[in-house]
Amino acid sequence: MEQNRVVITGLGxxxxxxxxxxxFFRALQAGRCGIGPVTVFDTSDHRTHTGGEVARFAAREMIxxxxxxxxxxxxxxxxxxxxxxxLSDADLFEVPDRLRSEMGVVIGGGAGGMLECEAVYRDYxxxxxxGSAYSRFASFCCASSADxxxxxxxxxxxxxTFMTACSSGAMAIGYARDLIQMNMAPVVVCGGTEPLCRLTxxxxxxxxxxxxEHCKPFDKNRxxxxxxxxxxxxxxxxxxxxxxxxxxxxxxxLGYGVSCxxxxxxxxxxxxxxxxxxxxxxLDDAGVSPEAVDYINAHGTATPxxxxxxxxxxxxxxxRRAYRIPVSSTKSMIGHTLGAAGAIExxxxxxxxxxxxxxxxxxxxxxxxxxxLDFVTEGARPADLNIVLSNSFAFGGNNTAVVFGKFTDxxxxxx
Amino acid sequence: MHRRIVVTGVGLVTPLGVGKDxxxxxxxDGVSGIQPITLFDTARFDAKLGAQVHGFTPQDxxxxxxxRRMDRLSKLATAAARMAVDDAGFQIGPxxxxxxxxxxxxxxxxxxxxxxxxxxxxxxxxxxxxPILVPNTVMNxxxxxxxxxxxxxxxxxxxNHREVSAEAALAFAAAEIARGRAxxxxxxxxxxxxxxxxxxxxxxxxxxxQDGGAEGIRPFDARRNGTVVGEGxxxxxxxxxxxxxxxxxxxxxxxxxxxxxxxPAGLNDWPADPSGPSLAMTRALAAAAVEPGGIDxxxxxxxxxxxxxxLEAEALAGVFADSGRRxxxxxxxxxxxxxxxxxxxRAAAMAISLRNQALPPTLGLFQPLAPLNFIVRAxxxxxxxxxxxxxxxxxGTFAAVVMKRIE
Numbered sequence: 034m035e036q037n038r039v040v041i042t043g044l045g046x047x048x049x050x051x052x053x054x055x056x057f058f059r060a061l062q063a064g065r066c067g068i069g070p071v072t073v074f075d076t077s078d079h080r081t082h083t084g085g086e087v088a089r090f091a092a093r094e095m096i097x098x099x100x101x102x103x104x105x106x107x108x109x110x111x112x113x114x115x116x117x118x119x120l121s122d123a124d125l126f127e128v129p130d131r132l133r134s135e136m137g138v139v140i141g142g143g144a145g146g147m148l149e150c151e152a153v154y155r156d157y158x159x160x161x162x163x164g165s166a167y168s169r170f171a172s173f174c175c176a177s178s179a180d181x182x183x184x185x186x187x188x189x190x191x192x193x194t195f196m197t198a199c200s201s202g203a204m205a206i207g208y209a210r211d212l213i214q215m216n217m218a219p220v221v222v223c224g225g226t227e228p229l230c231r232l233t234x235x236x237x238x239x240x241x242x243x244x245x246e247h248c249k250p251f252d253k254n255r256x257x258x259x260x261x262x263x264x265x266x267x268x269x270x271x272x273x274x275x276x277x278x279x280x281x282x283x284x285x286x287l288g289y290g291v292s293c294x295x296x297x298x299x300x301x302x303x304x305x306x307x308x309x310x311x312x313x314x315x316l317d318d319a320g321v322s323p324e325a326v327d328y329i330n331a332h333g334t335a336t337p338x339x340x341x342x343x344x345x346x347x348x349x350x351x352x353r354r355a356y357r358i359p360v361s362s363t364k365s366m367i368g369h370t371l372g373a374a375g376a377i378e379x380x381x382x383x384x385x386x387x388x389x390x391x392x393x394x395x396x397x398x399x400x401x402x403x404x405x406l407d408f409v410t411e412g413a414r415p416a417d418l419n420i421v422l423s424n425s426f427a428f429g430g431n432n433t434a435v436v437f438g439k440f441t442d443x444x445x446x447x448x
Numbered sequence: 449m450h451r452r453i454v455v456t457g458v459g460l461v462t463p464l465g466v467g468k469d470x471x472x473x474x475x476x477d478g479v480s481g482i483q484p485i486t487l488f489d490t491a492r493f494d495a496k497l498g499a500q501v502h503g504f505t506p507q508d509x510x511x512x513x514x515x516r517r518m519d520r521l522s523k524l525a526t527a528a529a530r531m532a533v534d535d536a537g538f539q540i541g542p543x544x545x546x547x548x549x550x551x552x553x554x555x556x557x558x559x560x561x562x563x564x565x566x567x568x569x570x571x572x573x574x575x576x577x578x579p580i581l582v583p584n585t586v587m588n589x590x591x592x593x594x595x596x597x598x599x600x601x602x603x604x605x606x607x608n609h610r611e612v613s614a615e616a617a618l619a620f621a622a623a624e625i626a627r628g629r630a631x632x633x634x635x636x637x638x639x640x641x642x643x644x645x646x647x648x649x650x651x652x653x654x655x656x657x658q659d660g661g662a663e664g665i666r667p668f669d670a671r672r673n674g675t676v677v678g679e680g681x682x683x684x685x686x687x688x689x690x691x692x693x694x695x696x697x698x699x700x701x702x703x704x705x706x707x708x709x710x711x712p713a714g715l716n717d718w719p720a721d722p723s724g725p726s727l728a729m730t731r732a733l734a735a736a737a738v739e740p741g742g743i744d745x746x747x748x749x750x751x752x753x754x755x756x757x758x759l760e761a762e763a764l765a766g767v768f769a770d771s772g773r774r775x776x777x778x779x780x781x782x783x784x785x786x787x788x789x790x791x792x793x794r795a796a797a798m799a800i801s802l803r804n805q806a807l808p809p810t811l812g813l814f815q816p817l818a819p820l821n822f823i824v825r826a827x828x829x830x831x832x833x834x835x836x837x838x839x840x841x842x843x844g845t846f847a848a849v850v851m852k853r854i855e
């Protein structure tokens with residue numbers, strides 16, 4: 034139905050291999066690795082020392098002068114930079130007055146202002162802190178990213194922040210589409226943001242889930258994930274609204290699905306049942322048959338449990354055709370950006386459709402019999418993509434899958 | 449395409465008691481849950497009061513295997529979820545568990561666990577950080593634990609948007625049912641009082657007493673001097689009308705519309721004018737197809753804060769100005785404190801009020817700051833058809849939910 038279609042009219046990202054969406058496209062195509070030494074805090078006491086850091090991130094370079102950076106956390110700065118890029122890309126940075134009262138913001142969060150606040154907490158514990166440093170806690174909540182974006186731009190539509198750990202960014206995209214389809218907003222700024230911080234870094238290390246070198250998704254010798262950071266933002270818009278203002282359309286959000294393993298807090302259901310349920314729901318919601326999927330942007334964290342589980346889940350949904358669908362993990366290049374992952378991977382999926390290519394899985398050397406799909410390990414591959422499925426699975430057994438499509442005037446046939 | 453949504457169960461773990469009967473009896477009797485905080489030593493803080501949960505025995509609601517993995521917040525939320533399902537009389541089984549979801553709101557999450565985890569990191573070594581604590585440091589742990597305990601594989605999500613977390617969660621949950629993606633969603637929210645959080649909140653000068661006067665929570669009162677913290681979990685069981693009718697359940701009320709809005713504000717601050725909360729209410733009324741004059745009762749967000757109570761009073765005065773008939777307005781926070789994700793408890797209270805036709809008092813309100821139709825004493829002889837639950841958060845985020853009596 035024409036009135037229900039939701040399209041993507043702007044993209045923005047900051048991550049360890051790119052400071053903008055066009056740069057991200059080139060880096061994905063080149064298969065660049067952004068995983069290196071972490072410098073944003075001292076890792077010498079930690080078990081591992083690498084991550085996908087946004088090196089020398091300076092919010093001031095990416096955010097116009099008229100926007101105050103006072104007490105702005107790293108997470109908020111990256112979200113704001115990505116939002117400004119996406120809005121400018123959509124030609125909506127100067128929001129028209131009429132739109133301002135209706136435009137929404139939905140962000141997926143992770144550690145929020147933790148990087149700054151954990152330093153205050155450390156000083157407090159060690160008895161060296163100054164009381165005034167508590168002002169950093171103004172940015173503690175994940176909600177401060179959405180609050181800053183909406184307030185700076187004067188937006189008065191729906192505003193919500195999801196915190197479902199590693200699937201937050203995907204949830205935000207899905208709900209943004211819902212809000213547009215329910216006529217609660219014609220345009221929604223959606224995405225996710227995540228900073229590297231000591232707490233998260235220590236937590237994944239305590240779980241022994243981190244590869245000390247760099248992650249190797251779907252490789253037989255994979256030892257865990259690499260933590261990353263960054264932000265991804267997409268401008269979602271009702272097709273009728275985009276057409277009316279003559280906006281450039283990058284692609285379409287066709288549907289999404291959410292499920293829960295109800296199995297274990299940190300370990301996924303080994304059979305991939307919850308993951309398969311989310312993928313099936315997303316395809317149903319999109320009205321797309323499994324036959325039509327051209328590429329899967331995997332969750333692909335490179336933990337032993339995730340990658341074999343995800344492979345099983347994909348086989349459960351796609352049957353024998355699973356072996357013929359290219360599947361890749363962009364986390365092999367930027368690490369696992371947790372709350373931002375679903376959003377950055379959403380940006381990657383749309384870039385793949387737009388530029389007709391499949392991003393590779395880098396660092397893959399040794400095939401694993403448990404992970405025997407086409408992981409695009411030889412480098413980026415040219416491909417005309419109509420339908421892309423993007424997976425995000427999280428702590429607590431939260432599974433979210435989003436279906437992106439190439440934009441066609443007729444809206445089909447996707448089946 | 450849009451299915452009707454009803455509330456078929458409620459679950460409550462609150463400072464006024466555990467379970468709907470104890471909670472509602474105390475609420476209507478005008479009992480306050482606010483007492484000196486005993487969870488930790490408050491000697492070094494100006495504020496001493498809080499509304500703590502007492503007399504809660506998690507073993508009564510949660511199996512030992514899941515219970516031993518849970519933090520305190522997860523216990524509150526999971527017990528409330530179990531109570532809500534049981535109250536609804538809904539049997540979860542292999543045939544329906546994929547269509548049952550959990551969507552919770554939390555403002556701070558398990559700050560007790562996070563600060564405990566961080567303490568080892570900063571006073572000892574990151575290498576000695578305790579892996580057992582890790583899962584519960586994540587905000588979506590309560591929803592994950594509840595799903596494991598109840599064995600449900602439907603939509604599972606957590607909203608983390610300051611004081612409006614639970615209302616925003618409810619809006620998302622309602623959409624999932626309206627769109628046919630789930631038949632039943634347990635939604636609402638929970639937060640706990642922790643020393644870590646309390647320490648931070650006292651630095652932000654939002655807690656009573658801000659003026660050196662007597663400590664206490666006085667919603668909508670001219671002499672209010674800040675809020676008092678609260679805790680607890682409140683869950684409502686949202687179900688499609690079709691599902692409820694098919695199994696012969698008698699709902700508490702119907703969710704007929706909701707509205708979400710934002711307004712520019714400084715970080716952790718409030719907007720300069722009431723257009724944000726007004727928009728949320730007018731959007732909710734439009735979605736519910738109800739004129740302002742049709743609303744009988746507003747369960748307000750007012751928490752005794754200087755700016756938010758003024759803002760909400762202005763918004764209410766504006767939205768209902770020309771309606772001819774002005775709704776009764778009350779705040780439960782005089783009894784419950786500011787529970788941060790209190791929207792779940794307040795939605796549950798509204799559901800019970802719509803069924804029982806009795807309204808709780810606003811404790812702490814003596815000198816109204818505005819000429820609204822405030823409920824100061826409990827009202828047991830009222831006719832309430834439409835109720836509105838307001839949610840407001842600093843940073844400029846607003847939600848309103850319209851609920852309707854079953855006729």
